[in-house]
Amino acid sequence: MLGTFAVASPAQATSSKVNPDKLAKSVTLAGVLRHLVALQAFASLNGGTRASGSPGFDRSADYVATLMRLAGYRVTRQPFQFNFCEDTGSSFAQNSPTPTTYVDQVDYDVLDCSGDGTAAGLVVPVDLVLTTPNASSSGCEATDFTPAVNGNIALVQRGTCPFGQKAANAEAAGATGVIIMNQGNTTGPDRQDLFFGTLGNPVGIPAISVSYPMGVAFAGTANLNVTITTETIAEVRNTENVIAESRYGDPNEVVMSGAHLDSVPAGAGINDNGSGSAGILEVALQLRNVKTKNKLRFAWWGAEEANLVGSTFYINNLPAEEHAKIALYLNFDMIGSPNYTFGVYDGDDSAAEGAGPGPAGSAQIEAVFQAFFARRGEATAASDFTGRSDYGPFIATGIPAGGLFTGAEVHKTAADVALWGGVAGAQYDPCYHQKCDSLTPERDGADAALYRQLRREYRLFGNVNTFAIDTNADAVATAVATFANDTSTIPPRVVATTAARSAPAATTAHGLWLE
Structure with a gap:
C-alpha cells in the first residue's frame, strides 16, 4: 500500500515563506483521494471498520505515521485507553x-x-x-x-x-x-x-x-x-493519537491542525472522517521540508467517536508551557459530505446561535476561511461550536480554533440547495455513521435512488463529494500556509486550564453527543 502511495517531490522550494495559492494548487484532488482508497482498503481487509481499538484503525495509524516519517516529520504515537x-x-x-x-x-x-x-x-x-x-x-x-x-x-x-x-x-x-x-x-x-x-x-x-x-x-x-x-x-481497549511535527519553525508558535482518524464501528468512515484525515495528510505531505516561520503540528486523533477521548487525552496531558505554545488549532471533521454545505466554524458568533464565540483569535481564523471562499465565489454557512468534534478540548482550555464542516445528519433545506445545489430533504451525509460511508455506498446499503439523484447533481467518489473535498482541501492548505507565515493576528491568551468535564481517558465531553 505504501509503495503505491509514495511521497511525491516537494511542491515548492524550501523557503521561510509559504505561498498559500501555490500550496493550494499543489494539494490536488487525486492526491487526497489516494488516501481515501488506502483507508477503505484498511477497513475492507479488517472487518469493514476503522474504529479505534480495531485492526483497521491500527493499519490507518501505521499508514499516516509512516508517510509522515518518510516526509521528514517528527512523529509521536501517543497511546491511551478508552471505553x-x-x-x-x-x-x-x-x-x-x-x-x-x-x-x-x-x-x-x-x-x-x-x-x-x-x-x-x-x-x-x-x-x-x-x-x-x-x-x-x-x-x-x-x-x-x-x-x-x-x-x-x-x-x-x-x-x-x-x-x-x-x-x-x-x-x-x-x-x-x-x-x-x-x-x-x-x-x-x-x-x-x-x-x-x-x-x-x-x-x-x-x-x-x-x-x-x-x-x-x-x-x-x-x-x-x-x-x-x-x-x-x-x-476497555487500547488505541492512539498520531502526532507529527515539522522540523522547522518557531517552537513557541505552533500552528496545529487535526482530524479524527477513527470511524464508527459500523463502517469504513470514508467521509467521517476519512475526508478530514486525508485532507490534512495531503497538505502536510506537500509542506514537507519547507522551512516555515512557525512550527507546524498535525494530529490524527483516536477514539473521537468514543467521545473525543484522544484529543482530550492529548490536551489534559500537555504541560502548561507546551499548551501555551499552541497559537491556534484548525479542525477538519467531515469535509466531503455528498450533499454538502460549506460550513465554517463561527468563531465570532456572528450567527448568534448555539454555543457562542470561540476563544479570542477564533474570529481571525474564521476570517481567513471566509476570505478564501469569497475569492472562490462560494457561499458559506456559520457552523456552531457545538462541542461535537475535536476542537472541543482546545476551546475549553482557551486555545483559539476554527475549521470546516460539510454537514452530517441534518437535512438539507431548499435555501441550502439555492446556494450549493443538491437534494433538499436529504441529509448532508445520508450515510452518516452507517456502513455505507464507504467507497461503495449503494453496495453497502445506501438509498440507491437518492444516490442516483446525488450523482446527477454532483460528481461523487464513493460517499464523498469531489467538489466539496477538493475545495475544502484547498481551504485547509490556505489556512495552514497563512498561519505558518504569520500568527500576529492571534491575540495572547491566559494560562491553560483543564479540558471541560475531564476525567480518565475513557470519558470526556462531547457536546451534542453527550447531553
Whole structure:
C-alpha cells in the first residue's frame, strides 16, 4: 500500500515563506483521494471498520505515521485507553395499547455504551417539561424518579446534564431500561428529531433515544407497555493519537491542525472522517521540508467517536508551557459530505446561535476561511461550536480554533440547495455513521435512488463529494500556509486550564453527543 502511495517531490522550494495559492494548487484532488482508497482498503481487509481499538484503525495509524516519517516529520504515537462501545443489534416494540414495531435509526437509536439485554414493562415519564420553554432537567437528580420506575422503563427528557447521568440514575432507581427523548426546547431539528448520542461510560440497562414528538406521544399514552432489546459490547481497549511535527519553525508558535482518524464501528468512515484525515495528510505531505516561520503540528486523533477521548487525552496531558505554545488549532471533521454545505466554524458568533464565540483569535481564523471562499465565489454557512468534534478540548482550555464542516445528519433545506445545489430533504451525509460511508455506498446499503439523484447533481467518489473535498482541501492548505507565515493576528491568551468535564481517558465531553 505504501509503495503505491509514495511521497511525491516537494511542491515548492524550501523557503521561510509559504505561498498559500501555490500550496493550494499543489494539494490536488487525486492526491487526497489516494488516501481515501488506502483507508477503505484498511477497513475492507479488517472487518469493514476503522474504529479505534480495531485492526483497521491500527493499519490507518501505521499508514499516516509512516508517510509522515518518510516526509521528514517528527512523529509521536501517543497511546491511551478508552471505553469501546458497539451495538450489534437491537429491537424496539410497543406491546400495548397499540402493538407497533419501531425501526432502528429511523424511529429510535441505541445510545452508545447502552447496556446489553432486554427490558420490558410500562413506560414511566420522569419529570418531563412539555410546555415552552421546555427547560428540562429530567433524570438529572435521583429524586426525579418515583417508585413506579422500579421494574419498568424510564422515559426521560434531554437537557441540563449528560445522557449518561440520566441513564445511571434510572438504573439506580430500578428501571430495567431507559428512553431519552429529545428536549423540544427549540423548533430546530437538533432539538426535535431523533438524535444520536453517547452515555460516555457503560450502563447496565438498555438505553435508546427517540425524537421529541415520539417522546410526547409516549408520555401521553396511558398504560404504554414496550420491549427494548439491545445487543451491545462494552470493554476497555487500547488505541492512539498520531502526532507529527515539522522540523522547522518557531517552537513557541505552533500552528496545529487535526482530524479524527477513527470511524464508527459500523463502517469504513470514508467521509467521517476519512475526508478530514486525508485532507490534512495531503497538505502536510506537500509542506514537507519547507522551512516555515512557525512550527507546524498535525494530529490524527483516536477514539473521537468514543467521545473525543484522544484529543482530550492529548490536551489534559500537555504541560502548561507546551499548551501555551499552541497559537491556534484548525479542525477538519467531515469535509466531503455528498450533499454538502460549506460550513465554517463561527468563531465570532456572528450567527448568534448555539454555543457562542470561540476563544479570542477564533474570529481571525474564521476570517481567513471566509476570505478564501469569497475569492472562490462560494457561499458559506456559520457552523456552531457545538462541542461535537475535536476542537472541543482546545476551546475549553482557551486555545483559539476554527475549521470546516460539510454537514452530517441534518437535512438539507431548499435555501441550502439555492446556494450549493443538491437534494433538499436529504441529509448532508445520508450515510452518516452507517456502513455505507464507504467507497461503495449503494453496495453497502445506501438509498440507491437518492444516490442516483446525488450523482446527477454532483460528481461523487464513493460517499464523498469531489467538489466539496477538493475545495475544502484547498481551504485547509490556505489556512495552514497563512498561519505558518504569520500568527500576529492571534491575540495572547491566559494560562491553560483543564479540558471541560475531564476525567480518565475513557470519558470526556462531547457536546451534542453527550447531553
